[in-house]
Amino acid sequence: MKINLILVPYHLGRENDDMGKGPLRYLQAGADKKLASLKNEVDIKKIRSASHSKEILDAIARVSLPLAQNVKKTIREGKLPFVLAGNCNVCLGMLGGLDTTKTGIIWFDAHGDINTPETTLSNYFDGMPLAIAHGRCYKSLRKKIGIEPPLPEAHTLMVGLRDLDPGETKHLKTSPITTIPAEKIKKLGVVRAMEAKIKKFSKHVKSVYLHIDVDVMDLKEAPAVNFPCPGGLTMKEMTEAILLIAKNFHITAVALTNYNPEKEIHNKTLKTGLKLMTTIAKILQSV
16 A cells, blocks of 8 residues: 655644644654554655744635645546544645545544534634534635535544534534434444444545544544543544545545644553554555
8 A cells, every 4th residue: 555644733724833833743653664564555744834924714715725735636647645633624634635525534532523603602713613614614725725515514524522502512512414423432332323323424435535633543542642532432433443444445644643742641642653653554454
């Protein structure tokens, strides 16, 4: 398998700050070598912002645009774009390089990130990227990045949810977004919790972008995150879930986000992130 390991070391548009330090820490720990040891051809690309900007929308666009171009080029070359990023707003650049009419997103995250400026409690921009991708807010930013048409909500499957704002909960009650909360996986097991939902989701898309925020995982395995939430998935559950997804969809792109080395405890999250990377690579080689 040919992999483009794409580093996006930004936190809300700021380079190598906060969660933006995560991608380079993975690389320092040998992420590329671990993937190459599995007989993959691995190239490394670092995304650079066109210029620095203090205005958040402009800063996000300046990172997302070159990422979208790189994702598109990588896929055209027959390679897998495997992105290591700071924030979840990396999904905007990822989707900007994909065909949103044919591709879905499988969103592993403790949080929904589907707030809008009207529903957010914190006004935190990174709680809104999926809502932007769906066309519910900041439409000029979405179009500038190249997500046109917007990603249909029916092309979104959320896995591992357990911490939603009231506005997000209200929206999901009427939205065609498919959800599989962490609680359901814990109660029923991965296959029973996910199989029927995946079959339903596969009626909308055959190819997916796999987005993993490491805070979807159990805090014992991934404590170094900015928004910790108990009740996450174990590595075993993640592996089973990703294998189930790979058996039912073509995984066209992958992103791993939200590792903050400043909050690390004995390199637990680093080891978990590296394990996730190699697990995904092994699964993609096996299906």
